[in-house]
Amino acid sequence: MNITLNGEKKDAPEGLTVLGLLQHLKIQPERVAVELNLNVVKKSDYAAAQVKDGDSVEVVSFMAGGVWSEPTVSA
């Protein structure tokens, strides 16, 4: 299936949950937050939330930053 991941088009295996997608990407679920089609996914819902073809997914984490740094989150 085709999804938009962090702003980029990406091919991902069919039928993945959010947890499955993170595992597929080798990302530790504890350290990140996930937005699915503009809605924040609760950590407790990772195993249940389905990612579908055409979905938009944002995976973010805490990075170095102070009072201001380069913007990356975009609509």
Next chain:
Amino acid sequence: MERADRVGVNNGNVVALVQKEYGMTDDKLVIAGIEFTSRLWVGTGKYKDFEETRRAIEASGTDVVTVSVRRVNIIDRSKENLLDHIDPKKYKILPNTAGCYTAKDAVRTAMLAAEAGISKLVKLEVIGDEKTLFPDNEATLEAAKVLVKEGLIVLPYVSDDPIMARKLVDLGCPAVMPLAAPIGSGLGIRNPYNIRIIMETVKVPVIVDAGVGTASDVALAMELGCDAVLLNTAIAGAKDPIAMAEAMKYGVLAGRLAYKAGRIPKKLYATASSPIEGMIGS
């Protein structure tokens, strides 16, 4: 801690001793029930590497560090993680919405931060202009309203405007973070009078955020009665960030002590400090 070794005593202990001597160990800052032991908060941006970040933070004596919320690098997963160097058990992690130019983006970022994070604390920034990085006050109010409703503890970056500060507190912000000067400018407290009026206007902690250049700026903010200071560039951009972090720690301590001690009023003419009686030739 090589600097501390040079003077033969752990500098953290010196601060603890001074605090104890002046009865400041119970002088804790409390915001929304969360206790902060340090009145110096520091950012994690602009350092040479994670090791320098870690050492500067340690030298500053802080217990609060700000972090930004950014997309995970999907392609290169080998990059080190900031939280491998900054222990969330040792420091309170304060995520910010830095870089957001709209209320919508700030809300999204803050909600993600709350889900990724350890607490509901968020430093709300909605930037209004690229050149000055001044806050967009209207958008900040809009975002704060949504985030407070969502149950977040919203600490807003705001211009040094008492009316804005009051409005943010009225809608549920448990502290306000007025700027001292433009972010990263190092100009210091440009309008101490407004900062004072903000403190008289709102009954919540006032944390000076942004624009501080050196230790005396921090001391001045604390002497005015501010509850804490947040800075980043002034330490990270100094020639020796570790030494500057230490200087900032003492700046906060000196300023806070001076505030609590109560300074003398300013007067135009001299007042002799030595007795007149018993002078020779009298």
